[in-house]
Amino acid sequence: MTASAGGVVKAQIWNDPSARPYVEIERVNKSFGDFTAVKDVSLKVYKGEIFCLLGASGCGKTTLLRMLGGFETPSSGRILIDGEDMTGVPPYERPVNMMFQSYALFPHMNVEQNVGFGLKQDRLPKGEIQSRVATMLDLVKMGEYARRKPHQLSGGQRQRVALARSLVKRPKLLLLDEPLGALDKKLREHTQFELIGLQDKLGVTFIVVTHDQEEAMTLASRIGVMNHGEIVQAGTPSEIYEFPNSRFVADFVGSVNMFEGKLIEDEPDYVRIDSAELGATIYVNHGISAPPGATVWAALRPEKVFMSMSPPAGDDNGAGAADNVVRGNVQDIAYLGDLSIYLVRLATGKVVRVTQPNTSRHAETIGWDQQVYLSWDATSPVVVTR
Amino acid sequence: MVALPYLWLLLFFVVPFIIVLKISFSDVALAIPPYKPLLEWVGKHSLAVKLNFDNYAFLFTDSLYLHAFANSIKVAFLSTLMCLIIGYPMAYGIARAKPAVRNVLLLLVILPFWTSLLLRVYAWIGLLKANGVINNVLLSLGLIHEPLTMLYTPFAMYVGIVYSYLPFLILPLYANLEKMDWQLLEAAEDLGCRPWQAFYKITLPLSRNGILAGSMLVFIPAVGEFVIPALLGGPNALMIGRVLWDEFFANRAWPVASAVAILLLLLLVPFMMWYQSVQARESAGAR
Amino acid sequence: MNYRSSFFILTCIGLGFAFLYIPILSMVVFSFNASKLVTVWDGANSPTLKWYYALLHNEEVLDAAWISLKVAVINASGSVILGTLAGFGLARFSQFRGRFTLNAMTTAPLVMPEVITGLSLLLLFVALEELIGWPAGRGITTMTIAHMTFSMAYVTVIVNSRMASFDTALEEAAMDLGARPLKVFFVITLPIIFPAILSGWLLAFTLSWDDLVISSFTSGPGSSTLPMVVFSKVRLGVSPEINVLATITLGVVSTMVVGVSLWMARRAKLDAL
Structure with a gap:
C-alpha cells in the first residue's frame, strides 16, 4: 500500500520548512463539560493535500473537523485558514464547506435545488447558478437526476449529490466526515478513486475524517492518527504503516x-x-x-x-x-x-x-x-x- | 373484529348526523320533541316528504347567525395564529432540549391537558376579574390607577381559547420537529445561511405538516367552542357554538339548532378532510 | 452537540410555561385563602382548609362527582375495548371494505366541535326512543354511550400508533413455537401494547370526567355530572370551593400522570435491555 493520492500536492511539501501551510491548527483544545474531546492538537495542512484524520469512534476526529467547519468553537487555541484566523467566524462566513456523514441533503428540495442552495445563498445571478450547478452535476455524473428528490436516490447517488453541493461553492477547503461510510464495500472502493480524481481536477484541499484505515491509506496524501483527542502520529500512509511511532499506531493501522x-x-x-x-x-x-x-x-x-x-x-x-x-x-x-x-x-x-x-x-x-x-x-x- | 367499533360509530356517530340533517328540515312545534315529522301521511296511501328550507332561509336572513359564523371563524383563526406564535418556539425548544429535560417539559405540556378545561378556564376568571389577581398586582405596582376591564371582553375570550388549546398545537408540532435531522441546519449554515435563514428555508418548510396538524386541532374545535365564550366572553361574544346552545336549550328551537349544526359541519368538513390527509402524509413520513 | 437553544427560545419556553401554569397555581394558592373574595388574599386567617371542609360536605358536588365517576369508569372500560379493536384492525388489516370510513369515523370525533356531537347524539336518542322505546329517557346510560363514542376515537389513535411500531416477528415467533392466533393475541400482543391501552383508559376516563358540553346535551334530570354542577356555579360567580376542587383534581392528575410516565419510562428501559 503506497500513497496513490495527493497528485496535486508538490512532492513532500510538508517537509519543506519554507512552505506556507494552508490550514494551521495551533494548540487547539476542546472540552464538553469534564470530557476533553480534543487535546492540544497542532497540525499544518498544505494546499492541495488530502489529509485524513484516522481514529476509532470517540477519538475526537469529528470534533476537530467540526471546529474547522465552525460548528464548534475551540476551548483554547487557534485555527487559521489561508492565513486568516477563523476561530470566531461562524460557519456561514467561512470559505469552507463540509460534506456530512449523513449527507444532510434537504429532503424538500430536488437535486438541482440542493446543489444550487449555497450559490443562491450568495445571491449569484440565476444564469450563473444554473450553469455552475449543471457543470458540477455532470462532473459527479448526476446530470440526469437533477429533478429527483433525495429519497428517490440510492446511497451512492446521494453521496455524489452531497459532494457536488459542497464543492459547487468552490471552497478553499472541503471537510468530509466519513464520506464513504454509508456505501457498501465495492462501491466504496470505486468511489475512493473517483474522489481522488475529482480532487486532482479541482485542486481543492480535502480534510477527511474516517475510521477506516484502508480508506485513509487509499485517499490520503498524509494521515493523522488520533487517539483520546490527540494526534499520535502524522505522516504519509507508508510512513504510518512502515514506521509507526507507537504500539497504538502499529496496531490501529493494519x-x-x-x-x-x-x-x-x-x-x-x-x-x-x-x-x-x-x-x-x-x-x-x-x-x-x-x-x-x-x-x-x-x-x-x-x-x-x-x-x-x-x-x-x-x-x-x-x-x-x-x-x-x-x-x-x-x-x-x-x-x-x-x-x-x-x-x-x-x-x-x-x-x-x-x-x-x-x-x-x-x-x-x-x-x-x-x-x-x-x-x-x-x-x-x-x-x-x- | 373491527365490526363492533365500526357498527358502534356508524350508529352513534354517522346516523345522528342524518337525523340532525332531517330535523334541520322540520318545522318548529310546541311539542315533545319540539319538531314536526318530516314524513306525513297525506290522505290514505301517499306519503309526503315535506322539506322545509325555512330554517336555513332564516339563518341567512337574520344577520345574527351570519355574524356569529363570521365571528367564530375570525376568533378561531386569530386564536390559532396566536397559538402558533406562542407554541412554535416552545415546541422547537422542547424538540432541541436534552432528552431528560425534554421529557420533563413534555410532561409539563401534557399535564394541563389532563386537568379539566372548565377548571382551567375558571382560573382565568380569578385572574382577569376587576378585583382579580392581575389587576391587584398592577395596582399595587402602581402601573395602573384603576382596575382594567378584562373579563367578559373579546380579550378574555382569546386568552381563554389560546390557553386551553395551546397543548393541542404544541404536541403534534413537537412530534414533527422531534423527527427533524438537525444536521440539515448545520448543512445550511455551512452553505452560507445565517441561523434565521436556515430556520426559514429548512426548518419551517419541513415542519409544515406539524404546523398544519396542530393548527387544525386548534382551529376546528375553536370554531364551535362553547364553554370559553360562555364563561369569559361576556353576553355579546357572538360565537356559533353559543348560538347553537342557546337555540337548543333556551329557545328549544331544535330545528334551527340542527340547521346551525349542519351549516357548521359543512363549513368544517373541508378542514377535517385536510387534517386527515395531513395526518396520513405525516404517518407515511413523506415530506 | 445538537441540543442547542438560543436565548430567544429559552425565553419563549419560560414565558410559555408561565402562561400555562400561573392560572393553575393561582387556583392552588387561593384554595387555602380564608376570604370568600376568592382573589383577595386574607393574610390574617390564611392558609386555611375551611373550603376543603366545605367542599367535602357539599352534597350536590359529592352526588355529581359520584355520577361522573360511574360514567367515567364505564366509559373508559368500554372505549378501551372498542378503541383497541378499531386501532388493532386499522393497524393490521391494510385492506378491508370500510377501512377508509372507519379511519374517517375515528379521526373526526377528535376535532368535531362538541356542540355538534352533543346535539346529534341527543337527537339520535330522542328518535330511538320514539322508534323502539329505548333508551327510556336520558341519564347515565345515554351519557355513557355519548362519551364512549368520542373517547374510543382517542383510544383508537393511541393503539393504532403503538401498533405501527410493533414488531410482527414477535407474533410470528410465538406462532412458530406453536401458539394459536387467539393465544398469541392474549399472551404476546396484548401485554406488549398494554401501556398504550392503559394510556387510552386514563385518557378516556379524563375526557369523560371533564366533559361538559356533550353531557349537558345527553343527560337527563337528576343526572348532573360534576362539570355541569361546576359550570352552573361558575356562571353564578366565582366560588372558593371551585379552587379547592381544582387543586384536588390537579393533585390527583399530576400524581397519576407522573406516576404512569415513570412506570412507562422504567418499562421502556427494561424492554430495551
Missing part, C-alpha cells in the same frame, strides 16, 4: 505482531532485544533512543515474516544465527484468495500471524500442525517504546 522485550544491546546502528514472549532475540538494524534494559516492543507486520519448513539461512545484515528465528506449529490457516493467513503457535504459547501471497495456484505445501520456522529481515521490525 495488523501487526507485537513482541514485548528488554533492550539488551543498544548501538547507534543496531539494537538487540531479548523477548521472553517470543523465546528468541530480535535483531534490528537501526538504533533507537532508549536506555539499555528498558522495556520495548518490536512490531512486525505479518507479510514481512518468512515461513519455511527447514531452518532459514541467516541474512547478512549483521544478525547472529540465533536472532530473528523461531519455531512453531501452524495452528490455523485462513484462505482469502489472494493471500493466506497463517496463525503459528510458538513454544512460548504466543501466536504469530503470517500472511503469504498465493502466487502459485496449486501450492499448498504447508498444512495444519506443520512445524515451521519463522524468520524476518533485520530491517523488518520496528521498535517502539510506548
Whole structure:
C-alpha cells in the first residue's frame, strides 16, 4: 500500500520548512463539560493535500473537523485558514464547506435545488447558478437526476449529490466526515478513486475524517492518527504503516505482531532485544533512543515474516544465527484468495500471524500442525517504546 | 373484529348526523320533541316528504347567525395564529432540549391537558376579574390607577381559547420537529445561511405538516367552542357554538339548532378532510 | 452537540410555561385563602382548609362527582375495548371494505366541535326512543354511550400508533413455537401494547370526567355530572370551593400522570435491555 493520492500536492511539501501551510491548527483544545474531546492538537495542512484524520469512534476526529467547519468553537487555541484566523467566524462566513456523514441533503428540495442552495445563498445571478450547478452535476455524473428528490436516490447517488453541493461553492477547503461510510464495500472502493480524481481536477484541499484505515491509506496524501483527542502520529500512509511511532499506531493501522522485550544491546546502528514472549532475540538494524534494559516492543507486520519448513539461512545484515528465528506449529490457516493467513503457535504459547501471497495456484505445501520456522529481515521490525 | 367499533360509530356517530340533517328540515312545534315529522301521511296511501328550507332561509336572513359564523371563524383563526406564535418556539425548544429535560417539559405540556378545561378556564376568571389577581398586582405596582376591564371582553375570550388549546398545537408540532435531522441546519449554515435563514428555508418548510396538524386541532374545535365564550366572553361574544346552545336549550328551537349544526359541519368538513390527509402524509413520513 | 437553544427560545419556553401554569397555581394558592373574595388574599386567617371542609360536605358536588365517576369508569372500560379493536384492525388489516370510513369515523370525533356531537347524539336518542322505546329517557346510560363514542376515537389513535411500531416477528415467533392466533393475541400482543391501552383508559376516563358540553346535551334530570354542577356555579360567580376542587383534581392528575410516565419510562428501559 503506497500513497496513490495527493497528485496535486508538490512532492513532500510538508517537509519543506519554507512552505506556507494552508490550514494551521495551533494548540487547539476542546472540552464538553469534564470530557476533553480534543487535546492540544497542532497540525499544518498544505494546499492541495488530502489529509485524513484516522481514529476509532470517540477519538475526537469529528470534533476537530467540526471546529474547522465552525460548528464548534475551540476551548483554547487557534485555527487559521489561508492565513486568516477563523476561530470566531461562524460557519456561514467561512470559505469552507463540509460534506456530512449523513449527507444532510434537504429532503424538500430536488437535486438541482440542493446543489444550487449555497450559490443562491450568495445571491449569484440565476444564469450563473444554473450553469455552475449543471457543470458540477455532470462532473459527479448526476446530470440526469437533477429533478429527483433525495429519497428517490440510492446511497451512492446521494453521496455524489452531497459532494457536488459542497464543492459547487468552490471552497478553499472541503471537510468530509466519513464520506464513504454509508456505501457498501465495492462501491466504496470505486468511489475512493473517483474522489481522488475529482480532487486532482479541482485542486481543492480535502480534510477527511474516517475510521477506516484502508480508506485513509487509499485517499490520503498524509494521515493523522488520533487517539483520546490527540494526534499520535502524522505522516504519509507508508510512513504510518512502515514506521509507526507507537504500539497504538502499529496496531490501529493494519495488523501487526507485537513482541514485548528488554533492550539488551543498544548501538547507534543496531539494537538487540531479548523477548521472553517470543523465546528468541530480535535483531534490528537501526538504533533507537532508549536506555539499555528498558522495556520495548518490536512490531512486525505479518507479510514481512518468512515461513519455511527447514531452518532459514541467516541474512547478512549483521544478525547472529540465533536472532530473528523461531519455531512453531501452524495452528490455523485462513484462505482469502489472494493471500493466506497463517496463525503459528510458538513454544512460548504466543501466536504469530503470517500472511503469504498465493502466487502459485496449486501450492499448498504447508498444512495444519506443520512445524515451521519463522524468520524476518533485520530491517523488518520496528521498535517502539510506548 | 373491527365490526363492533365500526357498527358502534356508524350508529352513534354517522346516523345522528342524518337525523340532525332531517330535523334541520322540520318545522318548529310546541311539542315533545319540539319538531314536526318530516314524513306525513297525506290522505290514505301517499306519503309526503315535506322539506322545509325555512330554517336555513332564516339563518341567512337574520344577520345574527351570519355574524356569529363570521365571528367564530375570525376568533378561531386569530386564536390559532396566536397559538402558533406562542407554541412554535416552545415546541422547537422542547424538540432541541436534552432528552431528560425534554421529557420533563413534555410532561409539563401534557399535564394541563389532563386537568379539566372548565377548571382551567375558571382560573382565568380569578385572574382577569376587576378585583382579580392581575389587576391587584398592577395596582399595587402602581402601573395602573384603576382596575382594567378584562373579563367578559373579546380579550378574555382569546386568552381563554389560546390557553386551553395551546397543548393541542404544541404536541403534534413537537412530534414533527422531534423527527427533524438537525444536521440539515448545520448543512445550511455551512452553505452560507445565517441561523434565521436556515430556520426559514429548512426548518419551517419541513415542519409544515406539524404546523398544519396542530393548527387544525386548534382551529376546528375553536370554531364551535362553547364553554370559553360562555364563561369569559361576556353576553355579546357572538360565537356559533353559543348560538347553537342557546337555540337548543333556551329557545328549544331544535330545528334551527340542527340547521346551525349542519351549516357548521359543512363549513368544517373541508378542514377535517385536510387534517386527515395531513395526518396520513405525516404517518407515511413523506415530506 | 445538537441540543442547542438560543436565548430567544429559552425565553419563549419560560414565558410559555408561565402562561400555562400561573392560572393553575393561582387556583392552588387561593384554595387555602380564608376570604370568600376568592382573589383577595386574607393574610390574617390564611392558609386555611375551611373550603376543603366545605367542599367535602357539599352534597350536590359529592352526588355529581359520584355520577361522573360511574360514567367515567364505564366509559373508559368500554372505549378501551372498542378503541383497541378499531386501532388493532386499522393497524393490521391494510385492506378491508370500510377501512377508509372507519379511519374517517375515528379521526373526526377528535376535532368535531362538541356542540355538534352533543346535539346529534341527543337527537339520535330522542328518535330511538320514539322508534323502539329505548333508551327510556336520558341519564347515565345515554351519557355513557355519548362519551364512549368520542373517547374510543382517542383510544383508537393511541393503539393504532403503538401498533405501527410493533414488531410482527414477535407474533410470528410465538406462532412458530406453536401458539394459536387467539393465544398469541392474549399472551404476546396484548401485554406488549398494554401501556398504550392503559394510556387510552386514563385518557378516556379524563375526557369523560371533564366533559361538559356533550353531557349537558345527553343527560337527563337528576343526572348532573360534576362539570355541569361546576359550570352552573361558575356562571353564578366565582366560588372558593371551585379552587379547592381544582387543586384536588390537579393533585390527583399530576400524581397519576407522573406516576404512569415513570412506570412507562422504567418499562421502556427494561424492554430495551
